[in-house]
Amino acid sequence: MAQLPILSLLTFLPLVGAIFILTIRGDEDVVKRNARHVALWTSLINFALSLFIWVHFDTTTADFQFVESKPWMPSYNIGYKMGIDGISMLFVLLTTLLTPICILASWENINDRVKEYMICFLVLETFMIGMFCALDLVVFYIFFEAVLIPMFLIIGVWGGPRRVYASFKLFLYTLAGSVLMLLAIMAMYFDAGTTDIPGLMVHRFPPELQTWLWLAFFASFAVKIPMWPVHTWLPDAHVEAPTAGSVILAAVLLKFGGYGLLRFSLPMFPDASVMFTPLIYTLSIIAIIYTSLVALAQEDMKKLIAYSSVAHMGFVTIGAFTLTVQGIEGSIYQMLAHGIISAALFLVVGVVYDRIHSREISAYGGLVHRMPGYSLIFMIFMLGSVGLPGTAGFVGEFLVLVGAFKANTWVAAFAATGLILGAAYMLYLYRRIIFGSLTKDSLTAIKDVSLREVAIFAPLIVLVIWMGIYPAPFLEIMHVSVENMIIQIESALNASAAISIAGQ
């Protein structure tokens, strides 16, 4: 089975689907229907394929699995290499799960240029999976950057009234961060003589160089995560993006940054990471508290959830830099939980937006009287976002706080305030939309969730509760890889400490 290039298959299958959609010709309605079906089935097959990989994934080794390697630019010693370990496995699953959900969520509300829309989503899926599977820095960078193209088009073509501004901001902000990382990749290439990721993980970069490389990578990842103060593109992008665009943006694109920190910054530049840990803590705590307060004051539902994303990602960065098993596992778990919960929350907003065409919180109120099913779904995800025990959100935040407590009690104390504020803004949002009396004329005829919508939410509900009650299968996947990573980092730190002592 190792011979079958299953990761390449997983990566490029959506692209094949996209090319197929491109060739569809004929009557407009036929084209629309076919494009939708092809996109859905391609992404579902891809999801099945990723489940197959999950089943065959060996949780007892920290090595990269399903590795494929081909020469690509031999004169530069850059190869095409793919592989996954415990850290990337779950993100691949997250991506393949959410793409069909996004396509299903756009089934009825996207009627303009359906063909192009589905092509964008399938191409986006290819780039996202490729990014998580890439085991060569240049290949990684190409996927990382290429994601911007479909995202730019999704927001710009199918977005809201200020879509041009939002899409340009997203593109230029993230591009500016990424190009610096590109230069850092080149500098790493000349220091280590390779762009092979496993090879770079064992290469020891000189500490001064590490500082610069770390900063360059941070410039890129901080924008992607996004960390305060470079988060401002996110609320704009979320508000203007169509529902499925917001879903994929919050669920997968934001994870690029966190994944990048875990895959590159920590194992490759351990000395610099330790040096910059206070900076990360400070920015994360500011992000958690400040954006939670900002979220409290929002009038727009999507904007509120966007700010809550920034706050939740603050936990991710804190957890990653505690360099404890709990902290890092918590940060990965938090990313997965946030990926599912925030995706679901944007879908929840999408449901009422499709009916009323307003995202203003003040346009709603008392929905529980007309939409009991909807209120229940909303409540589950709202509580998941708050971090109620028994939901996925709790496990991640709890592990992060345990790790943070081990590393620095003050950080844990400040981060914990974020939980309270999180409960405040989410419950406040829920109360304003769901409870109260149904007084607005526009809402009197509103319909409850349809069967298609239930089908979209059902797998997400199952996951939120499963991940909250029985997290072991997920933690098991990442555990060996995370432990191995920490051992590597610690031995690298000890080695450089020994050198600096010897130097004195």
Next chain:
Amino acid sequence: MADIPNIIPALPELFLAAIGMALLMLGVFHKTGGIEDIKASRLISLLTIVALLLTVLLVSTLSGGRLVTFGNMFVSDTFAVYCKVLVLIGSALAIIISQGFLERHDMARFEYSILILFATLGMMMMISANDLISLYIGLELQSLSLYVIASFQRDDTRSTEAGLKYFVLGAVASGMLLYGSSLVYGFTGTTNFDQLANIFANNHGETSIGVIFGVVFILAALAFKVSAVPFHMWTPDVYEGAPTPVTAFFSVAPKIAALALFIRVMVGPFGGLASEWQQIVILISVASMALGAFAAINQTNIKRMMAYSSIGHAGYALIGLAVGTEAGIQSVLIYLAIYLVMNIGVFTCILCMRRDGHMVENIRDLAGMNRAHPMLALVLAILMFSVAGIPPFAGFFGKFYIFVAAIEAHLYALAIFGVLSSVVGTFYYLRIIQMVYFEDPDEALDPPAGKELTIVLTVTGLFVTLFFIYPAPILSAAAAAAASLFSG
């Protein structure tokens, strides 16, 4: 009795010159008037394309060792072969996309293709020059043909103005080149590249100020030809004024030839003076990238925007030269190959911008193109992302190798400046995509006229999209070409 020089290394040039004269005869003695003019121009442009492609074959047979002839004034090496092939392909593509335009605008005269052919001949001589004198002759043959082509649309004041402006400023540049050459000759006693290289390699850091002055003058003239800041002023006006297929031709073939010449002169004879000219090239490069990025933002005419874009691209290519190493030159050569395809593609898209049978050139006119012509819009978007340097398109790789070379040479500041100005530049390429995809159409454009445009668009679009799959052949060809420049 003088020996007959070895004509083998110059065979492609001789072939092209003979064909050019034969075609001229054919054109002169062809029947004239009305439909016959168009027939003649069709026939001759077809024959010119065939001749150019045959020359590509002839040139390729010469790839191998370094051959010099005509008293050491003419050299043929792998570097020359690589650049000549690019120039020939660029010229052939330019003629292919021109014909329909010429016929629609009543300018279908047979001289057009022949002028391009002679310009190409001049470029090939520039690329193969091994002496300041042969350099000048090649350059002038090219430039004089280009001045005429720029004003080929005789009854259009903009075109005439473009030709005149190009001529006056070009003449100044040629004057500077001659003045610089005479200074170099006066202080060293030779104009031959090999002898100059020897002199500067063995002068132990003592270079007379006169030579430096000469080199700076030559540099200024070459910067003019590649339209690098501060000698770029002619570019926007000429690009805007000249007929669109001519602009397409200007933006590729002469530019590639001039950059090849720039590289040969700086690395060859003046290689020993690298420490003197490197800082100038860095400055020119930084200024070109900055101007290319910022000045294009406010343009409303797409040809003018592409003019600034090409200034910016000259800046990126010059990074590779500023590095001055083999890796640097290799990266420029890769960049030029990719740049050639992208620019021909973009200008073919511009040639497709017609409404009610008239050419339109405003960026605003692209609005909503996606609805009327989805495939054309897709190709234009791909090309724009590629020109901006967004992976996985070819343009990204062009920039990638350039920056790899810059980082290898520890030119960190230059590299950082380069990537940041490319982010700024991305803005105006995205604006085109915004027009094509995000805006609603005012009035639909006409469908692309002519099969040849569609074919060129398909080929360039596929090349740009699929370059990443198998880049190795171009990489190794460029590597061999760069190596030949340093071995001699």
